[in-house]
Amino acid sequence: AFPSRVRIVEVGPRDGLQNEAAQVPTGIRLELIDRLGEAGLRTIEAGSFVSPRWVPQMTDTADLVRRLKRRPGVAYPVLVPNEKGLDAALAAGADEIAVFAAASQAFSRKNINCSVEESLARFAPVLERALANGIRVRGYVSCVLGCPYQGDVAVADVVRVAGELTAMGCYEISLGDTIGVGTPLAARRLVDAVSASIPLQHVAVHFHDTYGQALANIFACLERGVSVVDSSIGGLGGCPYAKGATGNVATEDVVYMLQGMGVETGVSLDRLIETSLFIARALGRAPRSHLAMARTAG
Numbered sequence: 671a672f673p674s675r676v677r678i679v680e681v682g683p684r685d686g687l688q689n690e691a692a693q694v695p696t697g698i699r700l701e702l703i704d705r706l707g708e709a710g711l712r713t714i715e716a717g718s719f720v721s722p723r724w725v726p727q728m729t730d731t732a733d734l735v736r737r738l739k740r741r742p743g744v745a746y747p748v749l750v751p752n753e754k755g756l757d758a759a760l761a762a763g764a765d766e767i768a769v770f771a772a773a774s775q776a777f778s779r780k781n782i783n784c785s786v787e788e789s790l791a792r793f794a795p796v797l798e799r800a801l802a803n804g805i806r807v808r809g810y811v812s813c814v815l816g817c818p819y820q821g822d823v824a825v826a827d828v829v830r831v832a833g834e835l836t837a838m839g840c841y842e843i844s845l846g847d848t849i850g851v852g853t854p855l856a857a858r859r860l861v862d863a864v865s866a867s868i869p870l871q872h873v874a875v876h877f878h879d880t881y882g883q884a885l886a887n888i889f890a891c892l893e894r895g896v897s898v899v900d901s902s903i904g905g906l907g908g909c910p911y912a913k914g915a916t917g918n919v920a921t922e923d924v925v926y927m928l929q930g931m932g933v934e935t936g937v938s939l940d941r942l943i944e945t946s947l948f949i950a951r952a953l954g955r956a957p958r959s960h961l962a963m964a965r966t967a968g
C-alpha cells in the first residue's frame with residue numbers, strides 16, 4: 671500500500687554540487703540550503719567531509735556547516751568516510767552524518783579506495799563515536815542496481831551491506847542506484863529483499879535518473895510502502911567516481927508526482943521551483959527538471 675506521507679531527503683547541496691565542474695561559492699550553497707528549508711524540506715544534506723583531493727567541490731563544508739542558518743526541526747546531514755571526516759564534522763558542529771558503503775567491490779575501491787569489508791571496519795568506530803556524541807547516522811549503499819565497473823550487482827550483496835550498517839546503528843539505509851540503470855521491477859524486488867531483513871520504515875531510495883527510470887522506480891517502491899525518498903533540487907548531481915552518472919531525480923518532479931497521488935510531503939512546490947531556478951541561474955544554465963522546464967516554457 672502507498673504511504674500517506676513521504677519524507678524527502680534533499681541531497682542537491684551535496685550530491686548535486688559535488689559533481690559540478692566548478693566549486694560553488696559557500697554563500698550560494700548556504701542560500702540554496704536556506705531556500706530548501708524555506709520550501710519545507712526537513713532533511714537537507716549539506717556537504718561532505720571527504721578528501722579535498724578526491725572531491726574539491728566540498729572543500730569548504732566545515733565553513734558551511736558553521737555558518738548554517740539552522741531551522742528548528744530540520745536536519746543537515748553531512749557525508750563522512752572515516753574518523754578524520756568525523757573529527758572535522760564534530761568540530762564544525764554537524765548534527766547528523768552519513769556513512770557511505772557500496773554493494774560493489776570495484777566501486778568501493780574507486781570511490782573510497784578500499785574494499786567493502788575495509789570500509790565497514792572503518793565505519794564501526796565512526797558510528798560508535800558519532801552515536802556516543804548524540805549524532806544520528808544514516809547509511810548509504812551504492813550501486814544497488816548495477817555498477818559502472820563490475821556490471822551486475824547481486825541483491826544478496828546489497829542485503830548484507832544494508833544489514834551490517836543497520837547492525838552498527840544506522841537509523842536509515844539509503845539504497846543508491848548510483849548510475850541510474852535500475853528499472854521498476856528490479857527496484858521493487860530489491861526493496862522486498864532488503865525489507866525482509868531490516869524494517870521497511872528504515873529503507874530509503876536514492877535514484878539517479880541517468881536512464882529516465884527514477885520516477886517509475888520510486889513509484890514501484892512506494893507501492894511497497896517505502897516512505898523516504900532522496901532527491902536533488904533541479905535534478906543536480908552525479909558521482910565523480912561513477913563515470914556517466916547524471917543527476918538524482920529532481921525533487922520538484924518527485925513532489926509533483928506525490929501531490930498528484932495525494933501523498934503528503936510538507937513541501938511547497940512553488941518554492942521548490944523558485945529554488946530550482948535560483949540554483950540553475952547561479953550555475954549559469956537552464957534548469958533540467960521537468961517541472962522547471964514546464965513552468966518556464968513559452
Ligand code: HMG
Pocket residue numbers: 685688718719720721722724725749751752754755756770781782783810811812813845846847848876878908909910911
Ligand atoms: P585515501 O587517499 O585512501 O586516504 O582516501 P588516506 O587515509 O590514505 O589519506 C590520504 C590523505 O587524505 C591524507 O592527507 C589524509 O589526511 C587525507 P595527506 O597526509 O596526504 O595530506 N584525508 C582526508 N582529508 C579530509 N577529510 C577526510 C580525509 N580522510 C583522509 N575525511 C578517502 C580515502 C575515503 C579519504 C577518499 O577516497 C575520499 O575522500 N573519497 C570520497 C569520495 C566521495 O566523496 N565520493 C562521492 C560521495 S559518494 C556518492 O556520491 C554516492 C551516494 O550519493 C549514493 C549513491 O548515489 O549511490 C552517497
Ligand code: MG
Pocket residue numbers: 685846848876878908909918
Ligand atoms: Mg548519489
